[in-house]
Amino acid sequence: MTEDDADLRADALAVLAPGFVGTQVPGWAGELLEQGLGGLWLFGHNVQDEAQVCALTAAVHAARPEALVCADEEGGTVTRVHHRDGSPWPGAWALGVVDDVGTTRAVAQGLGVQLHAAGVDLAAAPVADVNSEPDNPVIGARSFGADPALVSRHVRATVEGLREGGVLSCAKHFPGHGSTRVDSHLDLPVLDVDADLLATRELVPFAEAVRAGVDVVMTGHLVVPEHGELPATLNSSVLNLLRDDLGFDGVICTDALDMAAVARTYGRERSAVLALAAGVDLLCVGNPAFPGDYDAEEDTRGLVEAVLAAVRDEQLPRQRLHQAAERVRALGARQAANRADPRSGAGARAGSGVGARAEKTDLHQVGRDAAARAVTVTGPVNTLDAPVVVALSRTMNIASGARAQVVVDTLAARTGGRVAELGELGEVSGRADQAGSMDPLLLVSDDQSDLHDPDLQALVRRCAVLVHTGVRDLPAGLHPACLVRTFGGGLASALAAADALTARPVT
Template sequence: MREKVGQLFVTRFSSRADGLAKIRKYHVGGLIYFPNNMSTPKRTAAQSNALQKASTIPLLLGVDEEQGIVSRTPFITRFPGNMALGAAGNPADARAAAQVTGTELRAVGINLDYAPDADVNVNPRNPVIGLRSFGADPGLVSKLVTGAVNGYQAAGVAASAKHFPGHGDTATDSHTGLPVIKHSRAMWERLDAPPFRAAIAANVDMVMTAHIVVPKLIKSVPGGVGGRPPTAEESGDPSTLSPAVLTGLLRGALGYQGVITTDSLEMAGVREKYGDKVAPVRAIQAGADQLLMPPSLPRAYGAVLAAVQSGKITQRRLDESVTRVLRLKQRRGLFGSRTADPAKADAVIGTAANKAIARSVAEHSITLVRNERHVLPLKGRKVAVTGPHSAALRTALRRQGVTVTSGGSADVTVLTTVNAGGATAAEIRSLGSKPVVVAALGRPYDLDHAGGAAAALATYSTSAVSITALAKVLSGAVNPTGRLPVPVAGKKVGHGLGYR
């Protein structure tokens, strides 16, 4: 029984010794990597092997590696995030990016990636999803989720579609509070559900829950779960703890039979109402199979073990979850070969071919939203650059043969922004009467405030590969082909200009 309860947990570890201790004492189902316990590829692979060797049952060694703004692995090939892939609009790009990422993770012994994000970001003020989403159109997001799931799993890494039932329409961060999303069942079916249906159709290994309250959705489950309607208290529970959401909707309405994992149990959205001993038990009762990052493993493990011993969690319910976890491990080949080859890790990661794929994805994503008086491309003009990451962009423009100069002698000024919001308009005005080109390196919603600029582009990423791609588009070396994945600056999803 203790081994079975252990399989329900994926926990942090601060060092190899800490990981080994948790394996031996709690028989954990997995461990999650963060930058503090990764160094070089070779050492990370050796550490993964040591952890696997200590566990009788193969471990899920996971990481939260979405690329873009959520990237935990310090040494892998850098790709732009999901919204850039949404702008590229090609499922083949999403698959290629995920397969490269997955292959490099597997080279260091990581066999589970908590990605892709399947949320449809329809709220420009969303503080927690934003660029992590492929976009605002459910059809587009569904196609790219399918590509990403196929890419990760082709690389031998388990994928986890998140955050069910959909975290894209909130202005509250579930890390620090408990968001309430008031989507009706009909709206959920139209907006939030399609990417999760697509992930399930692609045989995704895992689905991650959201710490969000969805009262109308909970009440829409016929008879609740167990033949009675949800109580008022239950309709105010986060989805992670809701039988109506996990068992009624995900298992029932969507027919999902794989592993359901909670989002991190360290987050305020799941801790506020019930606390660190009750929440893990309620999550398993609701239908979750794995409990991610409990704030205190001893407290959470003890609470779940006691719930099994008392019958609050039945043996049958425990066995259902353990069986799903073991089947996932079997599906990923972990009962055959669970180790990595430290000697080969460096050769697999950051190859020229992988970097070429990243460059291609970045170039496909750059979106030209406005180009008045054909101010772009810039080649042949004197250009000043100001704003975040301007030094990197100046260097990249010079490499493309663009004359970069100071503001006073420039013909055109490129203003970069990173989530500047309403301040963008004032920054444009401060640059005087010469034409201004605004390049949004973060959320594209900055372009809602760029009406005073002669030209506007969305890059969706501050990564080096995206800044290089932006320079190529600005110079004219690359024709922009990206299309808006979210409505911006009065333009609909799908808008994008080219030079020819």
């Protein structure tokens, strides 16, 4: 291999951040890290416990200190490090309901401190999407809200808080996934807005993220018709909005290339080449275990060869690849220096009252207190004696997994109840009728729950409590005896709901 060939291959490796299977760094990944791989992406199946995660990230950084360990850590329903027990941090919509930027910054800093301690370099947050479409199937509670000004101020607070916590921030999903009705994991969404609305709504939080010094911006796999038929991830016209109009000079990262929105039409290898040519710097490959089910090593090596072939065939300018690789290397080097600084991630940035608060208080209590401020209760809270706790959602969101499970498990544990499946309720009711009594019914719903379904509505009308974790309002005329709204899922919001049900006086 000539020196030029070696440099070219090093550049092709530098722009890749694949996922992998297992709770240790696989041999192939360690080999590629030593050769210059940009980083690795952690998913829930890579996480066993805190000690294991620390050992895993230490092995990554031992192989290559500048490599980036990345994870989807938004708080609320989207977490990887806390996927077993649920995130101790409230999600974005709950923070938007509270609308206290100091609280959002404290939560982000606490999350950053925790990730920094675990060796995670980049949190794929904040979500900068303005969720203006109530029927959005994939963003919803992951957004701070439907108002661009509100989203902007909390995006800034999150970028600043993560930085104070010692980790890199990543605003997503450019140019905005909030007004779409299609999940890009499953199909290709269309952001059907004109240039004025794009500029005054979708782009506003991203512009604020850039001004706040966000480290990375992640693209969304969605079509903006005024910019052509290519999805934003593969579209230089859309990415030029970020570079030229918003002035972002940091790393542009793709959303996962194994998502159907791009993989189904272009395939991962072609998507990788088109994304780099369009102006992307870092390729998030995706999750090889779910829903991908592909060989991560074979896929990663194939992507390297596809990028090399594209350069040789002049489909991808050599200078463009080198520019992308240099941006990723510079970011990795900066984070490696930050990681080596004993002061980083300690929650003690100069002049930061937020930092002092996060340092002196149990970190998880910061998240729990924030989640509690978002909770609303409508109707009387009567004594819940061993309730039957049931999730009404029959589907799950790929980004967050089975989001309701943490909530139902936590509520059952905190109220002395038991978890039942939706299909069991007829049998439970039958036994209760024979016994002449019925355990109180505590239902949990989210935006995946079909609350227009007559059968579910009947259950809601007879339940003792409905804990609604979604952002959509209940259908008109549907009034449970007691409604608890958390505006998001995850452990922090589940605990806040349980506290509302067990600490309020009986009326």
